[in-house]
Amino acid sequence: MIDHLPDRLDLLATAEAGRLLRGSMPLVRLERVLPALKSSKGELQIELELGKGPDGTRFMAGTIRGAVELQCQRCLDTMGLPLNLEFRLGIVQDHADAQRLHESYEPLVVGSEPTVIAEIVADEVLLALPLVPAHADDGRCHEFVKDYQPPQSAKRENPFAMLAGLKQKP
Ligand SMILES: [Zn+2]
Numbered sequence: 001m002i003d004h005l006p007d008r009l010d011l012l013a014t015a016e017a018g019r020l021l022r023g024s025m026p027l028v029r030l031e032r033v034l035p036a037l038k039s040s041k042g043e044l045q046i047e048l049e050l051g052k053g054p055d056g057t058r059f060m061a062g063t064i065r066g067a068v069e070l071q072c073q074r075c076l077d078t079m080g081l082p083l084n085l086e087f088r089l090g091i092v093q094d095h096a097d098a099q100r101l102h103e104s105y106e107p108l109v110v111g112s113e114p115t116v117i118a119e120i121v122a123d124e125v126l127l128a129l130p131l132v133p134a135h136a137d138d139g140r141c142h143e144f145v146k147d148y149q150p151p152q153s154a155k156r157e158n159p160f161a162m163l164a165g166l167k168q169k170p
Contacts (some may be wrong), residue, residue, distance in 0.1 A: 002020050002022050003020070007118070008115060009021075011060060011121060015051055018049075022048075025121055030118055036126070039053050044066035046064055047061070066082075067081060072135050080136050088105055091105055092110070093111075
């Protein structure tokens, strides 16, 4: 049985019972991701499977599909980034349990309060965003920067690396 995606969920209890959740998540709900995006329009398709692994690990395996719009740091125009993310989290209650997890799981430490699903999605999307977004093909950047030649000795990304770091701070 496939259920709709709730806002909050008791992950440990749900994994214990086993459940498949599917739904869409508007980008505007991903508050921590928004500063990195050029547009907050659109939504992501989320699928989450909660269950127990063979070793008793309670897990959440998920996929995130969709696209976001970033600002190319070379031409400052919009660039679309398709997202097709898969993740597998081991749900634990403290850091000691996290260290005992099999390496095939990324630890997700949960408290006594239900977990906000949008926070987990935001974490996964942030991990997937490039530090310095730029069109893969220079030809897609604006005409006026096509003629710009960076100094031979300097890496193209260098001038923007610091900028991108600043922007990602909350
Ligand atoms: Zn560009």
